[in-house]
Amino acid sequence: MGDQKLEYGRILDNRDGLLRTNPRSTCVVKLNDETFEGGKKMFVGFYICFDAMKKSYLAGCRSCIGLDGCFLKGMLSLAWVVVEIENMHTWRWFVNLLKDDLQLGDGINLTIITYMQKGLENSITDLLPNSEHRMCARHILANWSKKWRGIERRNCFWRCAKFTYKWELKKNLDEMKKLGNNIVDELLYYNIERLSKAARQKTIVTMLEEIRVKMMNKTGQLRQFGNTWITNFSPMKILEENTKRSMKRNIFWNGEFGFEVKQGSRASEMKHLVDINRQTCTCRASMLKGIPCAHAVAALHYKNLESLNYISHWYSNATYMKTYNYFLQPVLGQRRLEEKSRKKKTEKLSKSGVEMTCSNCHNNRGCHKAAGSNSAATSASYVPASVGSSKPPKQSTGRRRDVGTSSDPRMPSTNFKNVRSSAEVTGDLGHQPTRAVKWKGKEVMTSRQLQQLRGKKLIQTRFRAAKLSQESTTTKPRN
Numbered sequence: 001m002g003d004q005k006l007e008y009g010r011i012l013d014n015r016d017g018l019l020r021t022n023p024r025s026t027c028v029v030k031l032n033d034e035t036f037e038g039g040k041k042m043f044v045g046f047y048i049c050f051d052a053m054k055k056s057y058l059a060g061c062r063s064c065i066g067l068d069g070c071f072l073k074g075m076l077s078l079a080w081v082v083v084e085i086e087n088m089h090t091w092r093w094f095v096n097l098l099k100d101d102l103q104l105g106d107g108i109n110l111t112i113i114t115y116m117q118k119g120l121e122n123s124i125t126d127l128l129p130n131s132e133h134r135m136c137a138r139h140i141l142a143n144w145s146k147k148w149r150g151i152e153r154r155n156c157f158w159r160c161a162k163f164t165y166k167w168e169l170k171k172n173l174d175e176m177k178k179l180g181n182n183i184v185d186e187l188l189y190y191n192i193e194r195l196s197k198a199a200r201q202k203t204i205v206t207m208l209e210e211i212r213v214k215m216m217n218k219t220g221q222l223r224q225f226g227n228t229w230i231t232n233f234s235p236m237k238i239l240e241e242n243t244k245r246s247m248k249r250n251i252f253w254n255g256e257f258g259f260e261v262k263q264g265s266r267a268s269e270m271k272h273l274v275d276i277n278r279q280t281c282t283c284r285a286s287m288l289k290g291i292p293c294a295h296a297v298a299a300l301h302y303k304n305l306e307s308l309n310y311i312s313h314w315y316s317n318a319t320y321m322k323t324y325n326y327f328l329q330p331v332l333g334q335r336r337l338e339e340k341s342r343k344k345k346t347e348k349l350s351k352s353g354v355e356m357t358c359s360n361c362h363n364n365r366g367c368h369k370a371a372g373s374n375s376a377a378t379s380a381s382y383v384p385a386s387v388g389s390s391k392p393p394k395q396s397t398g399r400r401r402d403v404g405t406s407s408d409p410r411m412p413s414t415n416f417k418n419v420r421s422s423a424e425v426t427g428d429l430g431h432q433p434t435r436a437v438k439w440k441g442k443e444v445m446t447s448r449q450l451q452q453l454r455g456k457k458l459i460q461t462r463f464r465a466a467k468l469s470q471e472s473t474t475t476k477p478r479n
Helices: 004-008 011-021 051-060 088-101 118-127 137-144 151-161 166-177 183-188 204-226 237-246 285-289 294-302 317-323 336-346 447-474
Strands: 026-035 041-049 064-067 080-083 111-114 132-136 250-253 258-263 270-275
Touching: 004 204, 011 026, 011 041, 011 204, 026 088, 041 088, 041 204, 051 317, 080 088, 080 204, 088 118, 111 118, 118 132, 132 137, 137 151, 151 166, 151 183, 166 183, 204 317, 237 294, 250 294, 258 294, 270 294
Parallel strands: 064 111, 111 132
Antiparallel strands: 026 041, 041 080, 250 258, 258 270
């Protein structure tokens, strides 16, 4: 968690940094028209759509977009926005920017998947009137299951959500009626034909940076995943399942491209028509997913045709690599302001106006009365506290740390007045090391003294070990 005030002041800097490293991206900061105290404006929203995401969508993505107020979990996140509240105005602003960035026009041949938010629905109806609108099944389940709980009801709900033709939906609804009174009526309230299976407490700049880094890493990982494919199409379990189910189908061929595929017993027998030339089936699953359904797989195997050759190009490795052929560029860190504020809190105070004392009172300058003396301690050594000061001199503590001589402790030593480098100092510095300094009641030792003591203890330990070994061999009983 960062400083909220500091990060809101860095929003425009963050936007400029993103545009500098990722040109042709769309980064829009929306501010309130009203001006407050100090000429400041209130933050309303931050919209981000990187140029790499625009190109990825136009290069290899199907015309199906999900809009969600939850966080980013999709395969390819195209754009995101941070707003204070979700309402009709903020959703309309977001959808309008997204429409321009992705060249959506009026929504022809476009499918939009959303959750149940009135402001979002109205925005899509106004800005993308020709798009096909579907509702997210997970959000409907979350609301519906508040009253109707249980694993069996949940499984029945998903069977209804995955229907591809009306007979299948009617069959699943009839089974659901047995699980509760009015349970189907409350489900149909959500318009079941529109069903589709489909970081908020952080400060704003920190949250946006984490989203950007997550998307940058995700794009690279998904690109590497494409290099691991064994075949020209993505790994898919659904084709394997359809192949197993196709073995239970009865097939009748018309001699050209048409097939009648029957499933089930006489009481619940279902018949579907397959055209392998047009790649259609009356169950509609093949057209919706672009993957041969169980009926189509049975027809293809009847003609000794490979079902992989009838998968839509949207699942091919070439299309996948086109989608993830564009990358987000790294952005320079935005921590300089925080570092400056941290330095202001920790930097040393100025010594201007501080009264200086002699070395015996912990001053490193030197004492003019003790200058020239080589003794380790003096009985009474003092200097004036400051020029023009009337304070009495302080008594010596018995320690001395003089470096050279100087009449004024605030001035550098006269011995080194003309010295430009430490290499020029070759004579005696006149410095006596401090002795008998104590810390917490114990005498202080230098690192050199510690090394010498450690060496002595090591020699003593080895000597004792050798002596014990010698004693053990001499006292060993003889046979």
